[in-house]
Amino acid sequence: MTAENLTANLHLLTPEFVLAGFALLVFVLDLLLSDEHKDLLGWLSALGLVGLAVLSVLMLAGENESLYNGLLAVDAYSLFFKVFFCGIGVFIILSSIDYVKKYLNHPGEFYGLLLFSILGMNLMAMSRELLTAYISLELLSFSLYVMVAYALGNPKSNEGSLKYIIIGALSSAILLYGLSMVYSTLGVTRFEAIAEALMEGEVVSPALWAGLALIVAGLGFKLAAVPFHMWAPDAYEGAPLPVTAYLAIASKAAAFALVLRLLAEAFVPAGDRWDQWQIILVVMAALSMLVGNLVALAQRNLKRLMAYSSVGHVGYLLAGTAVLAQDSLLGANGVIFYLVGYSVTSMVVFAALIAFFNATGQDEIPDLAGLADRQPFLAMAIAIGLFSLSGLPIFVGFTIKFYLFTAVANEGYLWLAGLAIFTSLISLYYYLQVIRQMYIQPALAAPAEGDEHRSGEEGIEARPEAEAEEHLHTPAHHEPASDYVPLPRPSPALIAVVGIGLVATIALGVYPAPLLELVESASAAILPGS
């Protein structure tokens, strides 16, 4: 390939170049702005991402090109995820502006790294070759390592980051070794070529198989699928709350964007071979559902709870990837749709938790006690978000679960769908514990230390009924009871994020058809066979 035909359709990569340039611009502006104006950078980054999403749609809609000898794809699939990631980025930035201002140093770098990581995610959705995919993944991972450690003085943040980078580096070594095994048997690392090699009827080289196994293990880390999940709770708990949200939502979605394309282009065409791979994905899916949801039952820290519950959700998503098929888009649709719905809902929950943390500095489940009276809007948002995550109807959580589980059942894995429904039932139980705290437990006057929380339950029973009644249900404009501490209003940005998220949670749950059309065009781009 010469330099001439290389630049021929370089304009298709404009959004990526713009994003990289924009991130560098944020770094530069950081040097020029005074400390009290640094939150402008956040607004600027969010605005830039919105612009970038618009630009991508305008420039790339309808394109279906493969660049650089099949390294990168510019198609409906990558466009869908590009817009999706930009959207997540906007929401994460908006919900972190106050947090960053209050708790973190180096705001400029924070937003710059976030933009770089979004660039990495976009490239992950575009990659059609192992090394390109890997290096994009590392761009995302490195940004996340730094962002997890961003609460510099907090030993937990530090510890989370150390564990994350050690396990991350280990998994990237494993993934790279797999890549080298694939290369040493095929001489190429493009997804297409892997598919061709797998399809060639005769015995497939064991080194290729082992290599692919290593690659799946390495990606399993990124997905936090059992048994590669153990870093997740620690990284989630240690990270600053907006970063936790980012880990839970964006990095997961990006990893699935990559895995979905890898499976669809490299494995699914292989027919019988793919059936053999399905087994392992199904096993990992079942384990993730069980372990994630069961262990979540025993958690007291909200971030940890969300971490384990996200492991459970990864189980559902993996079940969806396991039923990818050449002649049906249901599985791919289900996974993409689930990712969108899960992200929207999680965004609501996390934004509300960030608002709560900004006001109180607390993130244990008992700290939420009485939130329904102290800040009803947040309590309602969290409750709706959790109901949606557990899959109750009306909310998008139900629709996505329904779609995905139907797809799974359709491919004949009825038991897996049953297990998924059953574990959703378990998840409802621990989500209800959180909701119970907000709506039933009384608000505590002072940020309580340790065991005082747990006695709260008995406390209310001993209380004379009338007093309890008044205490719990004084409308906000009445004189608050003496031990009743209303929370300050969340900032407009956070209210906007929560509000938009709530509207989307319900709107997508009630009328998902337009989104599903987009999802379908995206999955048709990676599964053209159907």
Added chain:
Amino acid sequence: MVWAWLIPVLSFAAVPLIILFGKRLPAKGSPLAILAILAGFAIFWVVFAGFLSASPDTEGCEIGVGTEALTCNFKITWFEAGIPGADTSNHDRIEVAWGMTIDPLTIAMLGLATFVALMVQIYSLGYMRDHDGNFDPRLDWYYAFHALFIASMLTLVLADNFLLLYVAWELVGLCSYLLIGFWHERPEPREAAKKAFIVTRIGDVGLLVGILLLWSQVGSFSMTETFAAIENGVLSDGVITVSALLLFLGAMGKSAQFPFHVWLPDAMEGPTPVSALIHAATMVAAGVYLVARAFPLFSASDTAMLVVATIGLITALGAATIALVATDLKRILAYSTISHLGLMMLSLGAFGYTAAVFHLLAHGFAKALLFLGAGSVMHSTDELDVRQMGGLRRVMPVTAILFSIGALSLGGIPILAGFWSKDEILVAVNKELPVIFIVLTLVTALFSALYMARAMFVVFYGRFAEQFEHVHDAPKTMSITMGLLAVFAIVFGLLALDLPGPFKGIGYFIFYHEGHGLVVVAWVMGLSTLLAIAAFIFGYLAYARRSINLDGTRGTFARVLEVAENKYYVDEIYQWTVDRVVLSLSRFIAWVDRALVNDVGINGPGDITRVLGDRLKYHVTGYVYTYALAMALGLIGLAIFWWLVSR
């Protein structure tokens, strides 16, 4: 008829309005909910009239698959997925519609649900006040939940596909959770709400898996298409049986069938009007409705029908014995509900489709009346223990009369509604099932008359309990609604007769395969009438002529024996029966409740999962090298597996 969708939508629309503006509206926005359901009730009559005048030629209408009754379907597509343009039947495509089916079953349920809900909501205006006449501080939430509850139930009834039905089903469960736990300051309602939610959700897992199984075979959620597939023999017998049983699991949870009945008595912790709504028209009716709705599926499997009948009989008999000895007025009514739901299931299992639906309606009116009556008593006296009550008719004459009507109707006294429907059930059971079923059903019928007599005579007749001297009767909002319900409890049964005019009697309206008039089997009708009348006479002698002993239920019967031994030999038999059979049976069932169902069945899985989670969490040790080791082990597993497979 097309406007039927407005019925639930109006109530749905009331929910956010009440939540948002309720605090600023008069009576906390409750008129909004009442107006919504009132309009729904009005629309129901329009729909009903439209349906009566419709024929298979009317747009959207046809002769229903399976039922052979006129069925009208209307739908709009909700979302589609899969390969564009592909056929839904070969699984490349999901098409999900918002649609509604209007057939006689829907009409019947719509009428029952809107009417009872209307009555209950008006009644609540009187009930949800304290003794100074102030509204409950959360009246707005109460009415919002009520509106949501009834809207979900109406959606469930109208749904033309299993998916929408499931959505509504879940919403009904959620609302019952919210309403049962409405007074969440006390621990019992909280626990009761949780229990109701979890128990019914266990059944729901079965329901959803069943729906998915059907979908995976049929390729559509549409009920019409599913039933057509069954009719055409597309589905294998195994699939039919398994999916019917899975659906029945859901119905068992919702309709409180043994062993899932445990949530229902506890659900008495909710406000009494809520109990009336749950027991008469919404939640528990949903299970029976589901079986009736999916009757083409159930009737295609003998196994499923036998299971339905057997579970129904066990539930009916077991709950009836407990109702005989319970001391809490609301709990007597609760067990009575379980028992009657069991009878309905039994009837369905015996191909008594008409009888089951008929009984569902008759029972609904009577039971709503009884609960509202009990609520009235409770509202006035703050007392629920029947042993503390007596002769209340002196201070609450209206309530006493209305409650008695409900009790007599449910007890099966002739001419009243319960008599006709119960008789229909007995006829069906006699015709289709082995003789042991009819014998036990008659025993259940006797018991149900007995406990109704007990509840009625103990509370309202007999010696007046002096501490209630200054108690007042129910306010107008409460007595008028009860009166309206009482009218239905009296005259509704006459629909069983072959009437002149277009309606022709219920047997020609709600039927499976073919309409039929009232079937009279002389000995069955005679015997059941005899048993019911005997039970009430006995109840009068035993409970009304006697003041009530405070030594507890056993003591009650001991005194009964002592006084009556000279006159009625039957008392001794009864005493013996109560001591030896009923008490031990109800003790056994209570033990099953506590030990097996509650500890093993409900708490068991909960405890197991919690303990499992508690143990399992220790695998995340906090040491990063453990994480690495887990990854390595996973890696070895993956590599070995694929290496073996690749050979």
Added chain:
Amino acid sequence: MSWFLFIILAFFTLAGGLGVVVTRNVVHAALFLLVSLVAVAGLYLILFAEFLALVQVLIYGGAIIIVLLFAIMLTRTAEYPYISDNKQWPLAAVAAAAVGVVLGAAFLDNNIPETSPNSPAFADLANSLFTTWAIPFEVASLVLLVALIGAIIIARTGEDNR
């Protein structure tokens, strides 16, 4: 001749590696790592990958080992000369051996047609790197930038109090 070189270099590679994972002195471990890395550079030479050998020595020997030594010095604790393994090391040994056996067996089972070692021209390497692989190359530069910024933010002193 090439077998002889290979065996010598393989010995040093593995011995250095083993040294890293068994020695009780951290500074020794860093030196063992250096031995192993240089031996790997030698392996690259007998594979005719001169450029990579050069990069290996420069980056690993010149940069990475130095960073590691700096880190060791900056985090010096009294126990460094006596550093031991954690409690699960026997299990770890079994697992690692199993992974090694599985991977080795997979390679031994392979039948790939191969040619004698040959080497591309530098120019071809560069051409390919900056045309076909241009995008990963750009991304890799961003990865380095991110790591750089991150390292500065995280390691800077005087910001512990937040």
Added chain:
Amino acid sequence: MVPLVAFQVLSAALFAIGLYGVMARRSAVLIVMSIELMLNAVNINLIAAASHLDGMGKWANFDGQIIAIFVITVAAAEVGLGMAIILRMYRNRSTVNVDEINLMKW
């Protein structure tokens, strides 16, 4: 002439040694060193394959060498960032031993 498989087995052995180090060592610095060993195993594999597999793939056969360059880049970045995090850890907690770093567990 040394066959490809000899290099491959050597790299598998080095990979296993590195993996053992990650799982068995206490000091975070040593764990990072072990990961470097694993990455070197990757590079041996890549470069050996690049020089032995002439024209087998549809691309130029020296792609392995290019991939190895990327691997070295990432390895260097990993060490740099890893050391920074370890330094921060030492400053906050006065230890870099991973068996003393478990504030968060379960």
